[in-house]
Amino acid sequence: MGEQTRTAPYGSWPSPVTAALAAAHDGHPDWVGFVGDEIWWTEPRPAEGGRRALVRRRADGAEETVLPAPWNVRSRVVEYGGRPWTGVVADGRPLVVFAHFADQRLYRWEPGAEPVPLTPLSPVGGGLRWAEPRVDLARGEVWCVLEEHTGDGPDDVRRVLAAVPLDGSAAADRAAVRELAPPRHRFVTGARLSPDGRRAAWIGWDHPRMPWDGTELLVADVTGDGRLTGVRTVAGGPDESVCQAEWAPDGRLLYASDRGGWWQLYRDGTLLCPREEEFGGPLWQLGLRWFAPLDNGLLTVLHGRGPAALGILDPETGEIVDAAGPWTECAPTLAVHGQRVVTVGAGPHTGYEVVELDTVTGRARVAGARHRDPVDPAYYPRPEVRTFAGPDGREVHAHVYPPHHPARTAPDGERPPYVIWAHGGPTSRSPLVLDLTIAYFTSRGIGVAEVNYGGSTGYGRAYRERLRERWGVVDVEDCAAVARALAAEGTADPARLAVRGGSAGGWTAAASLTTTDVYACGTIRYPVLDLTAWGPGETHDFESRYLESLIGPLAEVPDRYAERSPITHADRLTVPFLLLQGLDDVICPPAQCERLLARTAGRGVPHAYLTFGGEGHGFRRADTMIRALEAELSLYTQVFGLDPTPPVPKLELSS
Numbered sequence: 001m002g003e004q005t006r007t008a009p010y011g012s013w014p015s016p017v018t019a020a021l022a023a024a025h026d027g028h029p030d031w032v033g034f035v036g037d038e039i040w041w042t043e044p045r046p047a048e049g050g051r052r053a054l055v056r057r058r059a060d061g062a063e064e065t066v067l068p069a070p071w072n073v074r075s076r077v078v079e080y081g082g083r084p085w086t087g088v089v090a091d092g093r094p095l096v097v098f099a100h101f102a103d104q105r106l107y108r109w110e111p112g113a114e115p116v117p118l119t120p121l122s123p124v125g126g127g128l129r130w131a132e133p134r135v136d137l138a139r140g141e142v143w144c145v146l147e148e149h150t151g152d153g154p155d156d157v158r159r160v161l162a163a164v165p166l167d168g169s170a171a172a173d174r175a176a177v178r179e180l181a182p183p184r185h186r187f188v189t190g191a192r193l194s195p196d197g198r199r200a201a202w203i204g205w206d207h208p209r210m211p212w213d214g215t216e217l218l219v220a221d222v223t224g225d226g227r228l229t230g231v232r233t234v235a236g237g238p239d240e241s242v243c244q245a246e247w248a249p250d251g252r253l254l255y256a257s258d259r260g261g262w263w264q265l266y267r268d269g270t271l272l273c274p275r276e277e278e279f280g281g282p283l284w285q286l287g288l289r290w291f292a293p294l295d296n297g298l299l300t301v302l303h304g305r306g307p308a309a310l311g312i313l314d315p316e317t318g319e320i321v322d323a324a325g326p327w328t329e330c331a332p333t334l335a336v337h338g339q340r341v342v343t344v345g346a347g348p349h350t351g352y353e354v355v356e357l358d359t360v361t362g363r364a365r366v367a368g369a370r371h372r373d374p375v376d377p378a379y380y381p382r383p384e385v386r387t388f389a390g391p392d393g394r395e396v397h398a399h400v401y402p403p404h405h406p407a408r409t410a411p412d413g414e415r416p417p418y419v420i421w422a423h424g425g426p427t428s429r430s431p432l433v434l435d436l437t438i439a440y441f442t443s444r445g446i447g448v449a450e451v452n453y454g455g456s457t458g459y460g461r462a463y464r465e466r467l468r469e470r471w472g473v474v475d476v477e478d479c480a481a482v483a484r485a486l487a488a489e490g491t492a493d494p495a496r497l498a499v500r501g502g503s504a505g506g507w508t509a510a511a512s513l514t515t516t517d518v519y520a521c522g523t524i525r526y527p528v529l530d531l532t533a534w535g536p537g538e539t540h541d542f543e544s545r546y547l548e549s550l551i552g553p554l555a556e557v558p559d560r561y562a563e564r565s566p567i568t569h570a571d572r573l574t575v576p577f578l579l580l581q582g583l584d585d586v587i588c589p590p591a592q593c594e595r596l597l598a599r600t601a602g603r604g605v606p607h608a609y610l611t612f613g614g615e616g617h618g619f620r621r622a623d624t625m626i627r628a629l630e631a632e633l634s635l636y637t638q639v640f641g642l643d644p645t646p647p648v649p650k651l652e653l654s655s
Contacts, residue, residue, distance in 0.1 A: 005407050010416040010445035011642030013408040016375040017443050019633075022436040023625035028352030029055075029344050029369040031287070034337040035087035035094045039367050040066075041344070041354055042073050042085065050620025054085060054098065057354075057368045067109065072101035075131045075286075077147045077159075078187070078542040079587055079617070082131030083287030090137060097133045097142050097166075104129045105171075106142065106164055117171045118142065118164050125149030125156055128174070130164075132190030132287045139226055140166045145190050145286055146177065154540050154586070158183055161191050161202065163226060181220060181228035187211070187542070189286050191228070194247045198222055201245045201253060203236070203283075208545035208553075211283035212427050212457070212464065214238040217245055217255055235259075235269065241461075243280040248293045256280030256290060261461045265291060265299065265313070272299075273318040279303045281332055282427045282457050288332040292341070294359060300341045302330045306385075306397065306458045307432055310343055312359055323357045323364040326350045329431045342367060346433035348383050374436075378406035381442040383432060390454070390481040394466070397452040397459065398482050399432050402491070403445040410445065415493035417640045418447040420483050420519070422501035422508035426467060426475060426550070429458045440629060444644060446636060447492060453478035453508075469557075471550035472515075472564040475508045480518045495520065496640045500632065502526055502580075503588060503617065510566035510596070514573050521576040521639040523632045526585055526617055529592045531561040540587055567592075570599030576606040576653060578635045580628050582615030606653035608635070 027044030030052075034040070039057045044050070051072035053065050067073070075084040085098035096109045097118065104127045107115035122128045126149040133144040146162035161180040170176035180191070185204030192201045200222055205215040217235040220228035235257055236242040243263060245255040256263045256279050263280030265272045273279070279301055280290045290308070291301045299315055302308040307329045311322040327345025331352065335342045339359045346352040354368035381401040390396040403416045410416065419441060423430045430450035438448050452458070454474040455467025467474050479499060487494035499522045501509040506527025513522045528534050531551060536544045551560055562568050581593045590611065597609060610631055612624045619625050634651035637644055 005409055007411055008408050008445075009643065010403055010410050010414060011637065011640060012645055013403075013405045013443065013445045014645045015379060015405070015440070015443035017379055017436055017439045019440065019626040019629040020622070021374055022440045022629060023622045025351060025374065025436045026625055027620070028331065028346070029354050030331060030333055031083050031085065032333050032342045032344060032354060033085070033087060033335045034340075034342070035096065036089040037337065038094075039335075039342050039354060039356065040085075040087060041368060043369055044620065045069075046620060046622035046625060050622075051101070052084075054096070055368065056094075063368055066096070067115070070102070071115065073098045074101040075099040075129060076101065076104055076126070077129045077131035077145060077286055079540040080285050080542065082145065082285045083133070083190075084131065086133045086135055086142075088135045088137060095135065097135060099130050099133070103127070106130045106133065106144070108166065108168070116168055118166070118168055119170055119177065120172055120174050122149060125151050125153075134190065135166070136163075139163070141178070141226070142166060143180070143191060145188055146179075153537065155536055155544065157541050159186065159188050161188060161228065178226070180226070181231060184218070184231060185216070189283070192246055193222070194251055195249055196251060200228055201247065203242055203245060208548040209238065210427065210543075210546055210549065211243065212241050213549055214240055215242045215283075217242045219253065235266070243283045244288070244290055246291065246293055249295055249297065254291070254293060254299070258461050263290070265301070265315075267315060272315045273313060273320065275303070276460065277303050277305055278308070278458055278460070281308070282425070284428070289334040290332050292334045292336045294336055294341075295338060298359065300334060300336060300357070300359070302332060302334070302343070304458070306429070306452070308332070308458070310341070310345060310355070310357060310364070321362070323355075324362075325355070325364045327353070327355055327364070329433050330355075346431070348432055349377065349380060349434055351434050376406070379439060379443045380404075380434060381438055381448070385432065388482050388485050390478045394454065396454070396478040396481055397456070399430060399450040400486070400491070401438050401442050401448040401450075403447050404442050405445065408445070415490065415496075416445060416447045417496035417498070417636065417642070418449055418483070418486055418492035419498045419500055419636070420479050421448060421450045422453065422475060422479055422499065422505035422512075423450065423456070424501065424503035424505045426453075426455045426471060426504040426508070427457055427464065429456045437629065441633070444633070447486075449482055449486060451479045451482050468549055469552045472507065472511045476511050476515055479508060479512055480516050483518050498522055498636055498639070500525070504528065506588070507566070511564070513575060513577060514566045514569040519575060521635055523578045523580070523635060525580045525628070526582055526588045527579075527592060528588055529565065529596050530567040531565045533595075534588070534592065538589060538591070543587065567596050567599055570596060571603070573600055573605055576635060576639050578631060578651065579607065579609045580631070581609070581611050582617065582619065583611050583613045584616045587617040604655045606655055608651050608653050
């Protein structure tokens with residue numbers, strides 16, 4: 001028999017969802033692909049220093065880690081990375097090319113041999129970095145994006161389409177790397193070759209635009225010696241975002257563009273499906289894929305409003321048939337082989353898995369990284385999809401996770417504490433998937449609300465554009481609107497509300513604490529805090545002009561940069577807070593946190609600052625994630641007057 005239900009205060013419920021368990025299941029498989037008939041992918045290994053391992057599923061169904069530690073299959077192009085590997089079958093066995101995180105070199109690997117470097121080390125700056133490799137056996141080359149750092153500054157960088165010899169002749173000779181075309185844009189994606197090999201298509205954009213603001217879809221002719229000539233723009237522009245391009249089997253060009261207010265699919269300029277849904281997304285990494293053509297002329301697509309479902313689109317009729325199964329949210333990674341489709345999917349009660357769809361039978365199944373419940377699912381949260389009214393009645397999308405425990409209930413009349421989660425980006429979205437970090441709180445009696453505030457993706461360009469020049473206003477208002485609504489309806493205790501976020505979400509958390517009186521405390525993870533210093537020279541090149549759209553051009557609105565910055569209003573920070581920071585973070589450097597701490601010193605505000613050596617932007621090591629999560633729970637325990645069972649290691653708060 002199960003445990004009898006008992007009454008106990010919120011925050012005191014015993015839970016099998018430990019910080020170690022949450023850390024072990026952080027992250028998900030990614031970058032799926034076929035090598036011959038086999039499905040391959042990368043997956044996180046928090047217990048192995050946070051590396052990403054390359055995994056293959058053999059014909060007999062067995063999963064095998066291809067490269068042992070410390071090999072780390074991860075690219076640093078634009079710091080957020082891109083597709084780091086590719087594979088083909090050569091002479092009857094796999095031939096894999098991958099980027100190794102530690103030195104960012106490309107390596108060639110074949111079974112039974114050690115990886116062999118294909119590219120040189122750079123003598124200057126952040127090195128030579130590579131993404132979206134594609135093997136061309138006929139030419140004996142790997143086509144990819146090259147990011148070349150030409151100096152020590154973050155802006156000393158150029159990006160080009162390049163070809164690397166497969167024979168290793170460029171391992172000690174940069175000159176042996178062949179550039180496919182002269183640099184035309186500051187940023188480029190990898191080239192896609194047409195079926196006849198005579199044309200190539202790729203995407204480019206320049207500062208100050210981000211790829212979701214405006215990009216150009218470029219097409220060039222491929223000469224006999226493998227050069228790209230006659231480059232022309234066929235779609236896109238300053239106010240049109242093309243996020244992906246592919247060639248159909250018949251040689252027509254397919255792409256996703258938001259010219260109609262949603263990322264929709266076009267074929268040679270003709271709209272294929274008029275649904276007001278997203279068939280694309282923000283290009284935070286090179287090589288993300290939301291659609292892929294099949295040999296029979298159909299398209300596999302990830303689509304929807306909010307969640308991205310896997311479906312098959314008939315481009316002649318515009319009809320879509322979705323794959324059946326528990327996977328309501330798919331990551332933007334797709335691979336096709338014949339009539340087989342592979343992606344990474346999850347749902348509210350299922351972690352991310354490698355999913356295969358047979359488009360002939362319509363059957364979908366788990367092909368790898370199968371979800372296995374590490375605890376009784378009775379402890380999982382039960383999310384509610386909600387839409388709240390923000391200022392001026394605007395819609396604010398959110399996922400609400402009430403406290404839930406199979407054998408505990410709170411005393412009559414007690415309202416639970418809630419933590420408002422602000423996602424990063426900010427041009428991003430919180431997916432509705434099983435997250436053991438959320439379960440860590442909800443199973444103890446602390447509610448969580450993820451807010452997809454104005455500026456989030458998944459709801460069309462107009463919703464995304466709400467944040468234009470209003471970062472630190474709309475996101476803060478929308479989070480506060482959700483918090484206040486939960487309190488007003490009796491769902492949350494208005495005296496026990498917290499806010500937490502990382503990166504851009506850390507900015508929103510800090511701005512919320514300095515401009516509203518809604519929250520009793522906050523957790524701020526690797527944040528942006530000082531806009532006047534976060535730009536060219538202090539952060540990485542990719543986002544160095546991002547503030548021109550989020551805040552406005554610095555030359556035109558310099559006062560706005562100071563006025564919006566949480567560091568400017570440090571005197572208004574009067575509630576306890578926790579700062580968490582990786583010391584190797586080049587996107588949001590530790591200096592951002594240190595400036596805030598200098599402004600709050602001696603003011604008697606309880607706080608803690610935890611730093612983690614070897615961690616960059618976002619935490620990947622198990623020991624880091626455990627320490628950070630337990631510290632966060634301890635903050636809420638102290639501020640909200642909770643009595644957790646068992647006790648959590650106490651976070652020492654300084655004043």
